[in-house]
Amino acid sequence: MEENKEQKEETTLGKEIKKEDLANAEVKSEEPKEKTSKKKNNKQRVQNMLFAFIALCFCCVIFSILLGGVAVYQSITGEDLFNTNISTPTLFRKNSEENSDVQKNSEESSKSDKDSAIEFNNKIVDMQVSLIGHFQNLGATLATKDIDAVDKAYSDSLGASYITAQKIDTIEVVEGGEDLRVAAKNLFQFYLDVLSNDYSTIVEELRLTGEISEESINNLTTKISANEAKLDLQFQKAQQELADKYNFEIQ
Incomplete structure (x- = not known):
């Protein structure tokens, strides 16, 4: 009985030892697996890092090519491809630009109208001044009683008056300038009539007598004074x- 008991104990103990040996064997067999798994994880990590590095290098190359293309585009067109200056919304900016353009065009139009009116006035005044210059030269020449010089001065004055009386009809009239054109035409026509009628009589008198009578001079002076003033x-x-319409001063 004791032997059987010992055998049972041995058997049980043997089983326990075998269990321990088996457990140790399993632990030992798992250790290489864990090491193998760790090696695989390290290898995978290295591969991932390598792939990430390659991807980064590829992105850098693409970015460099893109920048090169932008530089070439800007050098050819002179335009900034990445100009992102945004100050106002598109619709608001468009309306603002339109209002600015309208105001600018209005100012330019107003300025242009004023300049045109001044230019129109100055052209007429220049015509008047030119005719007065011819009259003054004719009067000074008559005082010399040199018939040849008088004939030339008279011919020049008559021709200038005729041309001016015709030219005033062809001048471009600004808005509101018709009254000035008509007034100038009437004045210039008066100069032409005085030359054609009154001065021609005086010149002919000088040609025939070598003198100009006091009566002829007085008649001429009276006629000019009575009509020219009006x-x-x-x-x-x-x-x-x-000038009032276009806000400029008459000097």
């Missing part, structure tokens, strides 16, 4: 109305 007043009134 015509000149109408001329000045039309000038001032044009």
